[in-house]
Amino acid sequence: MPRLPKLPAPPLPAALQAPPPRPGEGNGKAGPLEQGKQAGITVVDWVDERTSLSGAGRWLLFRKVPKGTNWFYTLGSATMFAFLSQAVTGVFLAMYYRPDPAGGAYESIRHVTNEVFLGQFVRGMHKWGSSVMVILIFLHMGRTFFFGAYKYPRELNWVIGVVLLILTMVMSFTGYLLPFDQRAYWATIVGVNINGTGPLVGPYLSDFLRGGGEFGATTLSRFYAIHMLLIPGLLAALIGFHLYLVAKLGTTAPPWSKAKERPELLEAEV
Amino acid sequence: MSDKHAKHKSKYTADRMIPGAFEGETVTRRRFMTGTAHTAGGIAAAAFALPALGFALGPIFKKTPHTWQTVGPASSFSEDNYVPVVVTLTPGIGEAGTSTAYVRKFNPKIDTDPYDASTPYIAISSRCAHLGCPVRWVDAAERFICPCHGGVYDLLGKRVGGPPVRPLDRFYTRVEGESVQIGPRFSVNSELRRFSPRDPGEPLDGIGQYLYPSRPTERKL
Incomplete structure (x- = not known):
């Protein structure tokens, strides 16, 4: 049988042809590492081309900080980290919690603590983390005060910080009732009555908190809604604004650092 | 209306030299549109905010029945x-x-x-x-x-x-x-x-x- 001459293969359509090697990337096929890197860059580029978020990220994270910036300046970030930890653990606790004052609330907390896998750990993080957050807030506030970082033009950020402190206290107060044991119940009774001692508005404030004249059927669910929906939303929004102002105004140098004298700015000696 | 007042401010937009003013118009369309949009937004916000507020404040005014x-x-x-x-x-x-x-x-x-x-x-x-x-x-x-x-x-x-x-x-x-x-x-x-x-x-x-x-x-x- 005579051999037929081998005909040349028809050209492949463009989509099926191997891409030409990228310039400057060595030679031969890209390894999996290289391909993964390229895929990542492609995705980030795709998003960035449509949002321009990389500019905002650079603006937020790659700021100039003054000489002498030290570990005390991390207390604000630490507080925010504590808040994020509370938010995440809180979401998972909410999957088990039942705000039922006729015994269900206590039972659901007991179930989380004793029977759920890692339940005691997550609940412990939420419980002790709340104290950590309050302590960190006060340390952060003390740093701001003693470093004079509340002065012009940062007064508004101090005011927002105070509102954040108050909201965190409301979180602590409302969260304290949720386990619904004896300590939670009586602490809330006392706390609501302390609110009531404010002249003129006090009685109305405690009625608002309790949802009526006596500790009632809706008090617990009211506290729960305030604790997990109302205040966290406000906190997150205000933390965002707080951070925006920090990035916008920059941080202050520590009070002990002195500006270097620049000879060209000195007045000529007479 | 005296001449002195007319010189300062007329109620007609055409007299106030506003571009595109209609004859006899006292409120510009831009101003009217802004007002309408704000009013509509206010009504829409009040439609959910007021019932929610009433819901939260309602228990204060709830009368508890006296029982023996x-x-x-x-x-x-x-x-x-x-x-x-x-x-x-x-x-x-x-x-x-x-x-x-x-x-x-x-x-x-x-x-x-x-x-x-x-x-x-x-x-x-x-x-x-x-x-x-x-x-x-x-x-x-x-x-x-x-x-x-x-x-x-x-x-x-x-x-x-x-x-x-x-x-x-x-x-x-x-x-x-x-x-x-x-x-x-x-x-x-x-x-x-x-x-x-x-x-x-x-x-x-x-x-x-x-x-x-x-x-x-x-x-x-």
């Missing part, structure tokens, strides 16, 4: 010592809705206050007038003592020590057949004058009754 609860036969209470009884203040939530009241028979020798003359039984609320912790009657000391912050009250519920700002609250009582019944709560000032119920920590002497107004739904006893 039987706490025991008349024979179980004496004239000179208190018997603790459990009363339900909020039904449906189990233990959290109950409270203790201390009940004794009216005793003309000690209950000399004119306001008490018509009361067959004295029922004293265990809710401390300081911040609401539960006081207990200590027989040996003949005192009500609060475990939280050390409030001490005498046999009549009047403060004799500690931080409370007024005597212990009381409940209305009545006798139905052979059984004693407990009704709504009322507060008293240091002279045992009666007031509509107040929360703990709110003094009722002097200016106190005005600084701490009662609930809108319980103005009258």
Whole structure:
């Protein structure tokens, strides 16, 4: 049988042809590492081309900080980290919690603590983390005060910080009732009555908190809604604004650092 | 209209040299459109904000029905010592809705206050007038003592020590057949004058009754 001459293969359509090697990337096929890197860059580029978020990220994270910036300046970030930890653990606790004052609330907390896998750990993080957050807030506030970082033009950020402190206290107060044991119940009774001692508005404030004249059927669910929906939303929004102002105004140098004298700015000696 | 005023400001947009003004127009279309959009937005926001606010504030104005609860036969209470009884203040939530009241028979020798003359039984609320912790009657000391912050009250519920700002609250009582019944709560000032119920920590002497107004739904006893 005579051999037929081998005909040349028809050209492949463009989509099926191997891409030409990228310039400057060595030679031969890209390894999996290289391909993964390229895929990542492609995705980030795709998003960035449509949002321009990389500019905002650079603006937020790659700021100039003054000489002498030290570990005390991390207390604000630490507080925010504590808040994020509370938010995440809180979401998972909410999957088990039942705000039922006729015994269900206590039972659901007991179930989380004793029977759920890692339940005691997550609940412990939420419980002790709340104290950590309050302590960190006060340390952060003390740093701001003693470093004079509340002065012009940062007064508004101090005011927002105070509102954040108050909201965190409301979180602590409302969260304290949720386990619904004896300590939670009586602490809330006392706390609501302390609110009531404010002249003129006090009685109305405690009625608002309790949802009526006596500790009632809706008090617990009211506290729960305030604790997990109302205040966290406000906190997150205000933390965002707080951070925006920090990035916008920059941080202050520590009070002990002195500006270097620049000879060209000195007045000529007479 | 005098000439002087017309020169300063005319009500017609055309006279105010606004570009694109119509003849006889007094409000520009841009201004009208802005106002309309703001009004529509305001109405839309109020449509969800007002009901939500009312929902949150509603319980303050909710009238709680006055109920009478039987706490025991008349024979179980004496004239000179208190018997603790459990009363339900909020039904449906189990233990959290109950409270203790201390009940004794009216005793003309000690209950000399004119306001008490018509009361067959004295029922004293265990809710401390300081911040609401539960006081207990200590027989040996003949005192009500609060475990939280050390409030001490005498046999009549009047403060004799500690931080409370007024005597212990009381409940209305009545006798139905052979059984004693407990009704709504009322507060008293240091002279045992009666007031509509107040929360703990709110003094009722002097200016106190005005600084701490009662609930809108319980103005009258």
